[in-house]
Amino acid sequence: MIQVVTPQHMQAIDDASEVPLDELIARAGAAVARAAIRQLGGTYGRRVLVVAGPGNNGADGRVAATRLRERGVRVAVVDALDLPERLPRADLVIDAAFGTGFRGGWQFPDVGATPVLAVDVPTGLDAATGVAGPSTPHAVRTVTFQAAKPGHVFADGPARCGDLEVVDIGLGVDRADALLVDAAAVRHWLPHRPTDAHKWREAVRIVAGTPGMTGAGHLATTAAQRAGASLVAVSSPGVDADAPVEALDRRVPGFDWYTAVLDDLHRFRSLVIGPGLGREEHTVASVLRCVEDAVVPMVIDGDGLFALAWNEAGSPAVLVDREVPTVLTPHDGEYGLLTGRRPDDDRLAAATSLADTTGATVLLKGPATVVATPGEVPLIVDAGDERLATAGTGDVLAGIIGALLARQIPAHRAAAAGAFVHGLAVQRCASVGVIAGDLVEQLPAVFTDLLATDA
Ligand SMILES: NC(=O)C1=CN([C@@H]2O[C@H](COP(=O)(O)OP(=O)(O)OC[C@H]3O[C@@H](n4cnc5c(N)ncnc54)[C@H](O)[C@@H]3O)[C@@H](O)[C@H]2O)[C@@H](O)CC1
Ligand SMILES: Nc1ncnc2c1ncn2[C@@H]1O[C@H](COP(=O)(O)OP(=O)(O)O)[C@@H](O)[C@H]1O
Structure with missing residues (x-):
């Protein structure tokens, strides 16, 4: 998994390093030059413009300029603080104006359609949060050093950074502030x-859906089945509609259904509760x-x-x-209900603080999903995309995580693996018109491919 380190922490790592700054800059600049040559598809006849600032980001860019010249590239370097009226023409612009030391108030020049390669972060992108400034360029590629920063994965980061390349320049990272989940990790976490x-060994109990919202129970149930639950028993309080044929249809009344749910809950390995249940007072009760008395790991959604x-x-x-693990899966609005405040731009901190106050695993949904559990390094999942922003996909995610908990995967990993396969599922769907049920259909193939790849 790629390590993610906050800019402040990276500064401390830098300060503690025995490698002299000049050497770090030499290594960083050489890596930028290599990336530029790859981006240009060669060196002969290619022209590069380096916009270089007054700090170390600019120093990285100047080293890259020297390396590129040595390779025969025609390079112009312009000073970010003294930009010429007309920029020299180029096939590639290297944005080495400012990196993590940017304080706002400087405009990146208009480079038209020329592709931009950013050094560390595109100028103006907040490396801690991913919030872009007004003139932050859209880079085709960003070369960063030693670890990704939160700004590369959250908010505007992915769109402004383009492809992210993390280069080892010999700084020892003592601990990551988060890890970016990848296929190899998830494959390793999945049990055979x-x-x-x-059939009772990976059995999932689901309480989801009410009259008028029966789809929630159906989606969570089929998702759990397709994510490897050996048996699913579903209750949609007050609903008489049929459950999927392979599931146990546990009809319960619309009121005080907790007794029926708790009665034989010990036979199950996890409980998913919440999707589409409604907000009536008796439902809350x-x-x-169930939360107080459930003796199995739970997903509360x-x-x-x-x-x-x-x-x-x-x-x-x-x-x-609670003595058994609990996974909470809030989107921003639900996070606001739980804490009294919607998450701010620092989503790692937001998820971590809710995990710390509740003792639960918190999966904070979003374009990049954060999973935080007390005592664990937070995990970030960026496998999905905006096609997931459609009704019912959260119900599918809850069902998947329920199945992974039932398969005995520890809560922190089950939540992150769930978000990861959910993201892979949407990658296999059509570009337009995706509905939540499409994700469910893709799950067996997603798991099959994950287990078949030997990376
Ligand atoms: N540990 C690491 O990660 C390493 C980082 N390196 C580079 O170092 C960069 C950070 O270097 P610095 O701390 O020098 O920061 P920057 O290079 O981002 O710039 C800081 C300088 O720019 C000036 N400045 C900031 N905003 C301005 C504005 N709006 N208008 C005019 N001047 C402004 C500041 O006064 C300061 O002199 C990273 O982004 C990365 O590119 C590399 O050199 C190697 C190692
Ligand atoms: N723009 C986006 N890019 C990637 N994933 C997204 C985006 N918007 C939402 N998602 C994902 O879609 C799911 C939506 O869940 P949720 O809001 O609970 O939906 P619902 O309540 O309709 O089932 C979450 O997994 C979330 O991370």
Whole structure:
């Protein structure tokens, strides 16, 4: 997995390093020159413009300029603080104006359609949060050093950075602030089914859906089945519609259904509660009883999170005493209900603080999803894309995580692996018109491909 380190932490690593700064800059500049040559597809007859600032980011760019000249590239270097009225023509612009030391108030010049290669971060992109300034260029590629920064993966980061290249320049990273989840990690986390498998061994209990929102129960159930649950029992309180044929249809009344759910919950390996349950007072009461008394790992999603927030003692009080893992899956609005404030731009900190106050695993949804658990390095999943922003995809995610918990994957990894396969599933879907059920259909192939690749 790629390490993610905050800019402040990277500065401390830099300060503590025994490698002299000049050497780090030489290595960084050489890596930028190599990336530029790859981007140009050669050196002969190619022209590069380097916009170089007054700090170390500019120094990286000047070294790259020297290396490129040595390779026969025609290079012009312009001073970011003294830009000429007309920029020299080029096949590639290297943005070495400012990196993590940028303080705002400087405009990146208009380079038209010329591709931009950014050094460390495109100028003006906040490396801590990914929020771009008004003139931040859209780079085709960004070369960063030793570790990715949160700004590369959150907010405007992915769109402004283009392809991200992380280059080892010999700085020892003592600890990562987060890890970017990849296929190799998820493959490693997935258990093989034992030959003596038994249908109750990976059984998932789901409470989701109400009259008028029966789809939530259906989506979570089929997602859990397709993510490897050996058996799924589903209840949609007050609903008489049929469950999927392969699932156990556990009909429960619209009120006080917690007794029926808790009754034989010990037979299951996980409980998914919340998608499409509604926000009635009696629903809140039943959800809270389940959270307090459930003896199996739980995923609490959607209206289950509303129920947690809507109780006088506050969600931490309900959760901290749980002796088995709990995964909370808020989007920004649900995070706001739980904490009284929507997450700010520092999404790693937002997820981590909710995890710390509740003792739960928190999966904070978004274009890049963060998974935080007390005592674990946060995980970031950026496998999905905007096609996931459609009704019901969260219900699918909850079902997948429920199945992975039932398959005995620890909560932190189960949540991140769930978000990762959810993202891979959408990659296999059509470019337009994707609905949540399409993700479910893709899951067996996603898992099959993941397990078949030997990276
Ligand atoms: N540990 C690492 O990650 C390494 C980082 N390196 C590079 O070092 C960069 C950080 O270097 P610096 O701390 O020198 O920061 P920058 O190179 O981003 O720029 C800081 C300088 O720019 C000036 N400045 C900032 N905003 C301005 C504005 N709006 N108008 C005019 N002047 C402005 C500041 O006064 C300061 O002199 C990284 O982005 C990276 O490119 C590499 O050199 C090698 C090692
Ligand atoms: N722009 C986006 N890019 C990538 N993933 C997204 C984007 N918007 C939403 N998602 C993902 O889609 C899912 C939506 O979940 P949720 O909001 O709970 O949907 P619902 O409640 O309709 O089921 C989450 O997994 C979230 O991370």
